[in-house]
Amino acid sequence: MQITFGCPAFCSFCFEGFDRKPYRELSLEDVWSTALALKKQMGPATLDLVSFNFNTYAGILPLLLKLSHLYDRVSFKSQRVDILAVMPGMLDAELTAGKRSYTIGVEGISGRMRAFLHKSLGNREIDNVINRLLHLKVREIKMFYILTGHETPSDIGEFRNFLRDLKHKRSGTRSGVRIVFSFGLLIRMPFTPLRYDRLFLEEQEWRGITGQVKSACETNGFEFRLAIPWADYATSQVLALGGYWLCDSLLSLAEEGYCYDSELAESYWAALKSWMQTNGHWSDNFLGEKNVDAEFPLEFLEQRISSTFLYQLFENAKAGVDDGYCLGEIGQLTGDTPDARCLACGACASSEERAAITQHRMQPPDPSYMAELSKTMVQKQRMKPLFALLWLPPETIGKSPAWLNAWVMRILLQAIPNQVENITLVRESLFSTRENLRRYAGLYGETVFAIYAWDVEAVTAGLVSTVSDMKGVRFLRWVNAFEPGTFQRAGLSITLPATHFPDAGQQLRRYLQDQYVPVNLRRIEDGYEFDIPKKALQKRIVYAGSFLQTSSTHCSKLVVSGKFDLMAYLQSFADPYWYNEAVVEVNDLEF
Ligand code: SF4
The missing domain is CATH 3.20.20 (TIM Barrel)
Structure with a gap:
């Protein structure tokens, strides 16, 4: 500014x-x-x-x-x-x-x-x-x-x-x-x-x-x-x-093949100097x-x-x-x-x-200025956040944490404008931790945002599930006793294009097997459901799963714990770089 x-x-x-x-x-x-x-x-x-x-x-x-x-x-x-x-x-x-x-x-x-x-x-x-x-x-x-x-x-x-x-x-x-x-x-x-x-x-x-x-x-x-x-x-x-002669020199050197792309070739200066000498x-x-x-x-x-x-x-x-x-x-x-x-x-x-x-004059601070500034900074450091369970629309897939935080802050402040001077910070706190950033991709749907504010009661009074005009974002509920980056259970609805994720259901089974979670597949209507033996359930990685496979798309629904490594599964295919084509809705989070 x-x-x-x-x-x-x-x-x-x-x-x-x-x-x-x-x-x-x-x-x-x-x-x-x-x-x-x-x-x-x-x-x-x-x-x-x-x-x-x-x-x-x-x-x-x-x-x-x-x-x-x-x-x-x-x-x-x-x-x-x-x-x-x-x-x-x-x-x-x-x-x-x-x-x-x-x-x-x-x-x-x-x-x-x-x-x-x-x-x-x-x-x-x-x-x-x-x-x-x-x-x-x-x-x-x-x-x-x-x-x-x-x-x-x-x-x-x-x-x-x-x-x-x-x-x-x-x-x-x-x-x-x-x-x-x-x-x-x-x-x-x-x-x-x-x-x-x-x-x-x-x-x-x-x-x-x-x-x-x-x-x-x-x-x-x-x-x-x-x-x-x-x-x-x-x-x-x-x-x-x-002077204007630079135009001729630049053209002439460009014709010799020189171009500037982030850095200058070391020989450029010698060539320019020589052009200047030749041309007076x-x-x-x-x-x-x-x-x-x-x-x-x-x-x-x-x-x-x-x-x-x-x-x-x-x-x-x-x-x-x-x-x-x-x-x-x-x-x-x-x-x-x-x-x-x-x-x-x-x-x-x-x-x-x-x-x-x-006649410029600096505006002198009040005698209480330093005490007030210091109090403001200390209070800000000690703020305890509120944790809000929000549902984010698919357009947020693949966005950086900084983008998400600014976007959600903007939406909140437009929905509850009287909080502009109250809310100081909004931060995605579940999937943006350093550890989790490496383990998830393609997410939208439920997640937890920390909201820091001077007066938390004013935020809880303003942000209720009936707040409308949130650009597709939904406030679901407040989460108490939340530990950033952690959850007990989550539903994941995973959609993958078959071209880059061939036979993704079988690959999921193989991936789980490698994690010592053997599952059996049972045919249901036009898809498969996981039968997970008791011993595998005790690993607390996957609690339930099913999938559908068409010639173009794979869709699976899993109930997982925070131990399930989505990124490792997405990168277990022949070409690991297609992971950003995954579309994964998160729902039914439990903490
Ligand atoms: S910029 Fe400063 S020095 Fe220049 S005319 Fe204005 S007051 Fe005078």
Whole structure:
């Protein structure tokens, strides 16, 4: 669920910070009504908040509390580290709401490189966040960096010192947190200040930098990852900034047989480079630094931010000047801090748009906020589910547990709409356990769903067998004392196409025989019935059975216990991969 549009920052490498400006927020009321509608219309258990930086959203703390009440899980990923460092209660609230994995987008390996990238993030803020994370219950910290090609030995030295310090701090806290360092190579993007920068398209120019950074990470005991293979990087850079001539090169290489299908052939880059050299595009014009009058492709696209502004930021990047961004008060919450400074980028079309950003104020939480959030999370963890026996129609055959859970949640909430804020989670609990997922296929009919809710009595009052309009789903009864994944008896009506399951009745008999459950077949009308000796019954695998066989279809009816392995039977035929053609109705479940 999207809560903001655009990004208020001016990172010199980032397309989103320029192309999507100005930064805008949806109102808390709109976000709330969307969250309710999403839950009702789609039935998810987890809500993902979508935003370039969710923690710039003025009402993020109150929103987190409300959504934690509405959804089983609220997931939020991308955030600004400078705000996390200064915003009171932000980190505590995130941890209380269940966040355990942190992504820290540092980008530049030194203060100088961060200024070049206009990251508006200082050493103090990075240290502040990492020091706190190391002392908290965090599972993983992913540190994200971008290498620019401009790194000097002094930048790498600063990075090495940072790593040594971090290693020391981590060992001091005895924290088990996993810290991963992930690096990308800078792609100069169109419509950003760094489109004017020179390109680094010779692999050996990078080797010294990536090699030293990798060694610095590994020497200090941290994982190092390079996000992109060389051929992908170099090709992406040319595609991002190349002109209309790219069309000819792409066609020509396609005619040579190249295609992109999930990955790029390693030789693609050599072929593209050679094409550029032959056709006059491996030139200073394209590879070197560009001046303010340089022409770029796609100039006909209307942009609110002028080339002059982009070029000024490029000059600032080279001079190491980072003059921040224009979002008002992000951490002090005193309400009397001055407005932020408009950098006059040209993205805002009116003084109202400008004021919405420069006079932005974070909404402070109530004094009781943390206690309320913590209580909500603890209560949610301790919720005892209700178990409902439902009958599902054949259209649910073969659907994944996640699909089933969302589908049933949606149907329940549409049938009993006053439960939208009450029910937090609906989960199939009989055939979706890890063990049972391997043992059943083709099921529809009866099954058990766990329903988690703040007020279970309101659910039992609302969900009664007379509830109609459940899209073919029927509520049968509540099941008390249910152990997920288990049942005593179930009726299975199995239908199999004879083409892929030849002589399925005899095969069933042979399969049971192999399970030490010998059964005899007795002819009845146009089918057969199982005579199950007492000794075989004592195995408690199959209690009764019969089947009918026509030239096209096999239909059997079995009464089985949870020990009967349907999948093993379906895969006991010559070709085990047809098991997903089985259609099996479950009925008369006993627990
Ligand atoms: S015009 Fe000013 S307030 Fe609006 S996005 Fe640009 S710098 Fe920020």
